[in-house]
Amino acid sequence: MKIAQFACCLTVIIAALLACLSAGAQEIDPETGFPWGKHNAPTGYISHFEQGTRVRSTRAAMTYAYRLLAKEDKASQTEGARVLRNVIKYQDSDPNSKTYGVWPWYIEEPFDEMLAIDFNWADFLGATLISILTNYSDRLPPDVVDEAKASLDRACACIKKRDVQPSYTNIAYMGAVVCAAGGELLGKPEYLEYGRMRMERNVNSYNEIGGFVEYNSPTYTMVVLVELERALQYVKDESFREMAQYMHKEVWKTIAMHYHPATGQWSGPFSRAYRDLLSADERNRILARAGLVPKNVRVGFETGVNPLPCPEEYAGLLTRRFDSPVTFSENYNNARENFRLTGTTYLDNDLSLGTASYYPFWFQARGVMAYWNDSNGKPVCFKQRFLHNDRDFASAAGRSRQTGARFVTAYNMLYDRGSLQPGQDRPKDRTFQVKSFKIVYELIGSKENSVKQIGEDLFEFSSGKIRAVVHLCSDNRFEGREIQWSIQNDQKTGTASLVGVCYEGEEKPFKMDELDEVRIAVGVEFLKEGEAPSSAPVTISDDPYFTKNEGAFYRVEWEPVDTSTSPQLAPCKSTKY
Numbered sequence: 001m002k003i004a005q006f007a008c009c010l011t012v013i014i015a016a017l018l019a020c021l022s023a024g025a026q027e028i029d030p031e032t033g034f035p036w037g038k039h040n041a042p043t044g045y046i047s048h049f050e051q052g053t054r055v056r057s058t059r060a061a062m063t064y065a066y067r068l069l070a071k072e073d074k075a076s077q078t079e080g081a082r083v084l085r086n087v088i089k090y091q092d093s094d095p096n097s098k099t100y101g102v103w104p105w106y107i108e109e110p111f112d113e114m115l116a117i118d119f120n121w122a123d124f125l126g127a128t129l130i131s132i133l134t135n136y137s138d139r140l141p142p143d144v145v146d147e148a149k150a151s152l153d154r155a156c157a158c159i160k161k162r163d164v165q166p167s168y169t170n171i172a173y174m175g176a177v178v179c180a181a182g183g184e185l186l187g188k189p190e191y192l193e194y195g196r197m198r199m200e201r202n203v204n205s206y207n208e209i210g211g212f213v214e215y216n217s218p219t220y221t222m223v224v225l226v227e228l229e230r231a232l233q234y235v236k237d238e239s240f241r242e243m244a245q246y247m248h249k250e251v252w253k254t255i256a257m258h259y260h261p262a263t264g265q266w267s268g269p270f271s272r273a274y275r276d277l278l279s280a281d282e283r284n285r286i287l288a289r290a291g292l293v294p295k296n297v298r299v300g301f302e303t304g305v306n307p308l309p310c311p312e313e314y315a316g317l318l319t320r321r322f323d324s325p326v327t328f329s330e331n332y333n334n335a336r337e338n339f340r341l342t343g344t345t346y347l348d349n350d351l352s353l354g355t356a357s358y359y360p361f362w363f364q365a366r367g368v369m370a371y372w373n374d375s376n377g378k379p380v381c382f383k384q385r386f387l388h389n390d391r392d393f394a395s396a397a398g399r400s401r402q403t404g405a406r407f408v409t410a411y412n413m414l415y416d417r418g419s420l421q422p423g424q425d426r427p428k429d430r431t432f433q434v435k436s437f438k439i440v441y442e443l444i445g446s447k448e449n450s451v452k453q454i455g456e457d458l459f460e461f462s463s464g465k466i467r468a469v470v471h472l473c474s475d476n477r478f479e480g481r482e483i484q485w486s487i488q489n490d491q492k493t494g495t496a497s498l499v500g501v502c503y504e505g506e507e508k509p510f511k512m513d514e515l516d517e518v519r520i521a522v523g524v525e526f527l528k529e530g531e532a533p534s535s536a537p538v539t540i541s542d543d544p545y546f547t548k549n550e551g552a553f554y555r556v557e558w559e560p561v562d563t564s565t566s567p568q569l570a571p572c573k574s575t576k577y
Contacts, residue, residue, distance in 0.1 A: 022041055033083035034061040034107065042363055042391070044420050046116050047109055053363040055106040059121060061087045063303050065204045069136040075140045085144055086131065088151045096509070101158025104106075110363055116424060120171050126155030126178040127230060131304025134234055146216060149186060156182040156191045163198075166205035170223040173202055173247075179229045181234040192237060199231075201245045205248065215332040215343060216258060216354075218266045219274050222285065225251045226555035227300045233306050249311050255286060256310070256317035257328065258345060260352040260371055263379040268354030268369025269343050271332070276366070276381045277445055289317040322349050327404060338573070346401040351466055351526055360414065362394035362420055363385035368407065372466040380445035380463045380494075384409065387438040394422045395432070395512060399553050401561045405527075408538060410556040411439070411520035415513035419577075431511045437478065439500035439520065441470055451487045451496040458533060459487065459498050465529055470498055471558065473521035473538040478502035480516050521556040534559075 027036040034056035039049040040152060049055065061083055068080030073339040090107055092099040103121045126268050129152045135147050160177040166172045180195030182188070206212060214220050227252060258267040263281050281300045288299045290310040301307050309358040310318070325348040351372045359367030370382040386396035395417040400409040418425035419432060443449045443461045451461045457472040476483045477498040479502075487498040500520075503510075521540040527533065541555035 013523070018138050028064075030055055032056060032061070032086045032107070033064075033079060034086070035057075035064050039106070042420060044115065044425065046114065046118050047105060048113070048115050049106075049109065053108075055108050056107055058090050058103040059088055059105070059124055062125045066128055066136075066303050068133050070133060073375040079137075080136075081140050081144050084140070084148060088147050090127075091151055091154060091155060093150075095239040101154035101156075108514075115346075119158065120174075122158040122162075123171055123174045123178055126152055126159065126182065127174060127227070128183060128304055129155065130181045130234055134181075135304070139201040149294045151188055152182050152326050153188070154384050156186070156188070160191065160194050163171065166202045167213040168284060169212045170217075170220035170227075172198065172357070173224045174227045176202060177231045177235065177244075180231065180237060180240050184236055185234075192240075195235075196237065199240055203243050203247060205245070209333060210331045211254070213271075213333065215271045215330065215356075216254060216266075216268070216277060217270055217272045218282070220272055221251060221254055222282075227306050228245045229302075229308050230305045232308065248308065249314075252311050252314045255526055258315035258319050258354075261319055261321075262349055263352065263373055265352065265371040265379050267345050267347060267352035267371065269345075269356040269359070270354075270366035270369065271356075272364040273366050274364065276369070276383060276524050277379060280301050286310075287318060288320050292318060298510055304401075318559040322347060324348075325404065330338060332466070336407070346402070346405050348405075350528065351405060353402070353405055353407070353526060355407045357401070358399050359397065360394050360417065361392055361396045361398065362418075362421055363392040364421075365392075365478070368400060368409070368524075370468065372464060373527075374446035374448050374464040376446075376448075380443055380449060382441070382443050382461065382468050385440040385441060385442060387436070388432060389435050390438070391420065393437070394418050394420060396437075403561050405560065406523065406525035406534075406558075408521065408556055408561045410540070410553045411518065411522075412553050413512055413515055413518055429511070430513050431505050431509045434503060434510045435507045436504040437502040437510075439483070439502065439522075440505070441498040441522075441524070443468065443496045447491045447494045449494055449496040450489050453487060454533070457486075457538075460497055460533075461497075461498075467527045469525050469527060469547075471523040471525070471534065471538045472500075473519075473520060473540050475540055476500070476521065477519045478515060479518065502505070519554050521558075523558040523561070 029036055037055055037057050037060055038055040039055050041047060043256060065080045065084040067086060068076045068083060071077065091103050092101065094100055099117055101122045102117065102119055103125055104120060106109050106112060112405050129148055132146055133152065133299050156179050161178055164171045165176055176195045176198040179191045183191030183195060228244045228248045232241060235241060260267050265278055284293050284297060284299045285301060287293045289307050293299060325346060327344065327346045330343045331342060341357055341379060342357045343354060353370040356367040366383060368384040371379055374380055386393050395414045397412055397414055398409045400407050415430050443463060446463050449463045451459055454460045457474050459469040459470040484501045486499050488499060519540050521538050523538045525534055536559040538556065538558040
């Protein structure tokens with residue numbers, strides 16, 4: 001190797017090592033400058049990799065490039081430019097390719113090896129590119145600036161061509177912001193015009209429904225909030241900013257209404273979530289925007305976006321006390337007839353309970369969620385699951401109705417959905433290979449959580465001063481067989497479970513559209529000290545009824561709740577923005 005080449009390589013390695021040291025314990029790959037991480041999505045979701053596989057993420061690398069460029073020392077900025085250039089190399093730049101403008105998740109798994117293509121990467125990485133180009137172009141060599149602008153152009157073209165509708169809530173807003181800001185930055189009015197149209201479409205959908213289609217997601221509602229903050233920081237177009245300002249307040253209304261001060265948790269139900277309990281940092285991201293976090297507490301705000309304050313009219317909800325319980329309903333679609341999707345949330349000074357009127361049991365959905373504190377003030381979470389081979393099953397669904405702090409659920413099985421995700425891994429012949437099907441009621445988050453049987457069809461979960469009493473229908477059956485129920489108390493993990501085995505044994509095929517009788521009904525009530533469980537039985541009808549979008553359900557009754565009733569529609573706005 002020539003001396004000049006050796007010196008150049010040595011400079012790159014030293015810069016990478018210095019960047020690694022400045023990043024703390026984060027391990028950096030010297031060759032690319034990408035951070036090493038672990039694949040943390042469920043196996044079979046987008047990637048073939050097993051959870052925990054060591055990977056170099058393109059999205060993490062783009063964020064890392066921004067953070068390096070934000071530093072004041074020249075070595076970090078030089079390394080940031082190198083990392084950015086390397087990230088851009090992995091974007092598809094072929095205009096004739098179906099993945100034009102997109103990045104793979106990991107450099108270890110190219111597009112042709114991925115289980116599915118995640119086109120959202122054009123939006124996510126494009127958003128960070130906007131922050132880099134706006135704030136730190138002067139810290140980049142001119143040729144890297146040109147490469148970054150060309151990369152952003154490709155991302156905007158991909159977003160525009162894909163044209164995500166408002167039903168894909170977080171990406172609908174993110175893509176609108178990326179195109180509007182990108183259009184201004186690149187001097188391409190067609191992107192700005194598209195971004196403006198898309199934001200108007202999003203706002204009109206929100207007003208027609210009275211909420212988001214991907215409703216009340218702790219993850220994605222915060223993504224929408226951050227993207228609106230990005231819009232108000234980077235976009236200059238007045239009409240776009242007006243819509244962003246309007247939606248900024250509406251998003252805060254959703255967050256504040258669902259925030260439960262006693263537990264510090266985001267009340268359910270959730271269309272999509274990646275965890276059951278808010279982390280301290282997730283909670284602080286909310287509270288810090290309302291000035292409720294001490295200044296010496298470090299908050300992990302989104303890279304490249306300045307957080308904006310919570311509107312004053314909603315800040316008080318984050319610390320409220322309840323004189324009496326509050327129950328409210330929300331619309332999750334705009335169907336006035338046939339398939340009404342709504343949610344109900346109950347809040348008091350000790351408990352929050354949220355249920356959706358209908359939901360699949362895939363791993364991101366949380367159709368039922370309840371929160372309260374154990375005796376040490378630590379939040380616990382009560383949830384409901386249906387498992388296929390011990391993984392959440394997207395081809396099972398629940399239809400729930402809630403009154404106050406109690407709800408009842410009718411279960412059914414779907415024949416046109418996947419196992420891991422509703423639309424991704426559908427079997428061609430509607431047949432799943434099954435070792436087990438299980439219903440699970442679960443209380444997590446504290447070593448004092450426990451569950452015990454208190455009657456023939458009665459089970460009691462307890463932690464702190466709240467009890468969740470589960471009432472089983474005495475006639476529950478799966479394919480004509482009685483469901484076998486058992487309890488599990490795991491103090492090591494802080495998990496108490498009630499497990500109903502619908503099938504367990506040697507692997508065998510289940511063809512979903514040819515299943516025999518599935519009759520499952522369960523009621524749950526949340527009680528405080530001195531309150532006795534209901535004596536009313538949970539009953540299930542003899543004949544199923546059908547709805548166009550939900551499939552067949554048996555009618556379930558548990559005084560005063562009845563699953564055959566139409567969901568309560570919340571008032572909705574009918575005016576266009």
